[in-house]
Amino acid sequence: xxxxxxxxxxxxxxxxxxxxSPEIIKQFNKELDKRGLSDEVKVIQTGCFGLCALGPIVIxxxxxxxxxxxxxxxxxxxxxxxxxxxxxxxxxxxxxxxxEAKVATSxxxxxxxxxxxxxxxxxxxxxxxxxxxxxxxxDGYQALAKVLxxxxxxxxxxxxxxxxxxxxxxxxxxxxxxxxxxAKEDNPVKxxxxxxxxxxxxxxxxxxxxxxxxxxxxEAMAIAGYAIGxxxxxxxxxxxxxxxxxxxxxxxRQAREYGFLGEDIFGTGFNFDLDVRLGAGAFxxxxxxxxxxxxxxxxxxxxxxxxxxxxxxLFDKPTILNNxxxxxxxxxxxxxxxxxFASIGTEKSKGTKVFALGGxxxxxxxxxxxxxxxxxxxxxxxxxxxxNGKKFKAAQxxxxxxxxxxxxxxxxxxxxxxxxxxxxxxxSGGLIVMDEDNCxxxxxxxxxxxxxxxxxxxxxxxxxxxxxxxELVDKITSGNGTLEDIELTEQLxxxxxxxxxxxLGQTAPNPVLSTLQHFRDEYIAxxxxxxxxxxxxxxxxxxxxxxxxxxxxxxxxxxxxxGAISGEVKKPHTIDTSKCIKCGACMEKCKFGxxxxx
Amino acid sequence: MPNLKTKVPFRGTxxxxxxxxxxxxxxxxxxxAVMPILQKAQEIYGYLPEEVQIIIAEMTGVPLxxxxxxxxxxxxxxxxxxxxxxxxxxxxxxCYVKGAGDILDKICEMVGCEAGSITxxxxxxxxxxxxxxxxxxxxxxxxxxxxYGRLDIAQAEHIIKGYLDKAKEN
Ligand SMILES: Cc1cc2nc3c(=O)[nH]c(=O)nc-3n(C[C@H](O)[C@H](O)[C@H](O)COP(=O)(O)O)c2cc1C
Ligand code: FES
Numbered sequence: 001x002x003x004x005x006x007x008x009x010x011x012x013x014x015x016x017x018x019x020x021s022p023e024i025i026k027q028f029n030k031e032l033d034k035r036g037l038s039d040e041v042k043v044i045q046t047g048c049f050g051l052c053a054l055g056p057i058v059i060x061x062x063x064x065x066x067x068x069x070x071x072x073x074x075x076x077x078x079x080x081x082x083x084x085x086x087x088x089x090x091x092x093x094x095x096x097x098x099x100e101a102k103v104a105t106s107x108x109x110x111x112x113x114x115x116x117x118x119x120x121x122x123x124x125x126x127x128x129x130x131x132x133x134x135x136x137x138x139d140g141y142q143a144l145a146k147v148l149x150x151x152x153x154x155x156x157x158x159x160x161x162x163x164x165x166x167x168x169x170x171x172x173x174x175x176x177x178x179x180x181x182x183a184k185e186d187n188p189v190k191x192x193x194x195x196x197x198x199x200x201x202x203x204x205x206x207x208x209x210x211x212x213x214x215x216x217x218x219e220a221m222a223i224a225g226y227a228i229g230x231x232x233x234x235x236x237x238x239x240x241x242x243x244x245x246x247x248x249x250x251x252x253r254q255a256r257e258y259g260f261l262g263e264d265i266f267g268t269g270f271n272f273d274l275d276v277r278l279g280a281g282a283f284x285x286x287x288x289x290x291x292x293x294x295x296x297x298x299x300x301x302x303x304x305x306x307x308x309x310x311x312x313x314l315f316d317k318p319t320i321l322n323n324x325x326x327x328x329x330x331x332x333x334x335x336x337x338x339x340x341f342a343s344i345g346t347e348k349s350k351g352t353k354v355f356a357l358g359g360x361x362x363x364x365x366x367x368x369x370x371x372x373x374x375x376x377x378x379x380x381x382x383x384x385x386x387x388n389g390k391k392f393k394a395a396q397x398x399x400x401x402x403x404x405x406x407x408x409x410x411x412x413x414x415x416x417x418x419x420x421x422x423x424x425x426x427x428s429g430g431l432i433v434m435d436e437d438n439c440x441x442x443x444x445x446x447x448x449x450x451x452x453x454x455x456x457x458x459x460x461x462x463x464x465x466x467x468x469x470x471e472l473v474d475k476i477t478s479g480n481g482t483l484e485d486i487e488l489t490e491q492l493x494x495x496x497x498x499x500x501x502x503x504l505g506q507t508a509p510n511p512v513l514s515t516l517q518h519f520r521d522e523y524i525a526x527x528x529x530x531x532x533x534x535x536x537x538x539x540x541x542x543x544x545x546x547x548x549x550x551x552x553x554x555x556x557x558x559x560x561x562x563g564a565i566s567g568e569v570k571k572p573h574t575i576d577t578s579k580c581i582k583c584g585a586c587m588e589k590c591k592f593g594x595x596x597x598x
Numbered sequence: 599m600p601n602l603k604t605k606v607p608f609r610g611t612x613x614x615x616x617x618x619x620x621x622x623x624x625x626x627x628x629x630x631a632v633m634p635i636l637q638k639a640q641e642i643y644g645y646l647p648e649e650v651q652i653i654i655a656e657m658t659g660v661p662l663x664x665x666x667x668x669x670x671x672x673x674x675x676x677x678x679x680x681x682x683x684x685x686x687x688x689x690x691x692x693c694y695v696k697g698a699g700d701i702l703d704k705i706c707e708m709v710g711c712e713a714g715s716i717t718x719x720x721x722x723x724x725x726x727x728x729x730x731x732x733x734x735x736x737x738x739x740x741x742x743x744x745x746y747g748r749l750d751i752a753q754a755e756h757i758i759k760g761y762l763d764k765a766k767e768n
Contacts, residue, residue, distance in 0.1 A: 014730070014732050015732045015733070015734040015735055018732045018735060018738070018747060019745070019747060052732075052733070053734050055734060055735070200691075200729075201728040202693075202729050204731040204732075208731075240728075277633075278633070278634075278637060279672075279674075280633065280637065280672030280675060281674035281728075282673060294633070297631060297632040297668075299667055300672075356733060358733040358734070359736075360696070364733060399691065432692055433695075438695055443695070446691070456671070
């Protein structure tokens, strides 16, 4: 490798790629070339840095200057000023606490990163994911070597069990125990699968891991293969993740070239290979039995368990399935020892968890925190609070299977048990923040629409029950609901939960139950007062003209498509609510702020 | 998403058919081949009309009903052609709480077709997609390969208007 004096890291995650980071890389190479600096300065496309809200992001080392929202036009200035003359381009520096420190002292000192602990994301944004040498330079494939040459399969499983690692895909099942079940089966053919279906809409940590550090997943799956006695693995990735699929395929090819996959790995006689299978956009395929049906090439419908996949899984062979993030922790645990991992987190939830922080929050992006960090720390300190001076209302975790945590419970620690105790779940890591402008009944309806769309239709409680549930909630948001409808909604939720075949139906009513638990008054406002407190549900909105502000210019009456506004010129106008279709055109037109909705 | 029946006729070519047939042959009798075949077919034709499903059924020996069952099960497969301009509005949670629903309504109104369908002239199609993983830029919409993020209704209107004007010109 050449000795280079400076590294330019450009984020190549999905968020930054969408806002033109490939063009920025091109520009850097062009500008460096022009000045004959190509040998001295290396431009690296990395995975996600986490702070997606400020993308595209560029970091220049050795100074560690963190440039945010960089445009291709800015590149020339960075090269000319920073790289050539050593003067940091202050106007592009990250706005947060970095700017005051003048130079980016260290990224880890910013509020966004300070409380984070990066284990699963250890290489994301640090290495070039398309270059296996960089992974190796950061201890890559060392865990696999150690496992194959120094440990028995039982020791590997004991190490994982001792670390306390639990599945990051949602249910939190102890990973070591799952591996032990499969290891116990006496069968020459077994499979190791990775769940990269990432069904929660609004979660993107698995994708960022695959895009930013694909080798860690490959290494972990090979370790799992050794532990349970499998020689073939499958990664089931959503086809909607083209960058992740491409990087994973490149990584698999490189690992094969280096002999980390294939036959006789490290000369130990152990064989293991991996293939990628593309999902095709069905939420239920994240469920383990459905996922395996899908890999086999069928409709991804779940089946009752037992038999569990550890006994009878893919192609009817013993199979383990783990989530991407679960695997990402494995090499770290082998390298650093189970005690190091178990020392982080809470009594029953060990290690860290990655969350995809989104919605009404200043620092949207990926954060990895020790289990047990409170929601308040995540939102106020790491997330930088709710923007635009609005008030925090609730955080949603667990996506369509999860629930909402209201403001009164903002000090809840984020771990498996505490989240379940407040009626939500850890889920796979989606964390969506909502402010006072979001209607909780509408959010519940949003998730119901999702699960109704995604129900595979195999069992009746989910197929029909969920549709009836959606109709009930729809009746409430359109102002036709009664108090009895709220009762009925609640009952139906419990029926569906108890009687559905798979995890989809068993958890799909959760968004309704949790909003009923914490925001029942909003439901009641919809049915009793026929009012949507947040002003979201269209049918319940009423447009009104404030007589004291209206000057009678008639522009609202002229723009109204249904002639619902009347009044004399230069006199206050009125809206006939029975005719009004709530299009909002009048409010947009009024220059005097005389029209309000409530 | 609803898979509304299209009025746009099938215009597959011999070359496309040959590409598909060659691909199916290359799969041999691999277990679980139907999914990759459907994915390839959609890549070739852009969608999976009945005519294409019949070719696959006849060559693989998998009943047409089962092919249809798989094609209609997965959201990625579409039985309708896509427009020259494919508009996708993300309705993932992060985008939804930031008002993507209103943006979608506005776009449907402007373009004149529902989510999950295509205009009769075949120029525009609109889809509501789930999270595309760019939640940091929410709300997000894509038109063909172009990604537009951090939108509000006025900006979305402006973008769509640009495409509508462009479509009118040619
Ligand atoms: C409807 C449904 C959707 C799921 N979606 C996902 C998913 O997108 N990603 C995931 O890792 N696990 C998902 N799961 C959980 C998996 O079934 C399984 O528990 C998990 O992948 C096991 O890995 P882990 O033990 O490492 O968490 C889903 C479960 C259900 C019931
Ligand atoms: S929710 Fe829209 S990109 Fe994630």
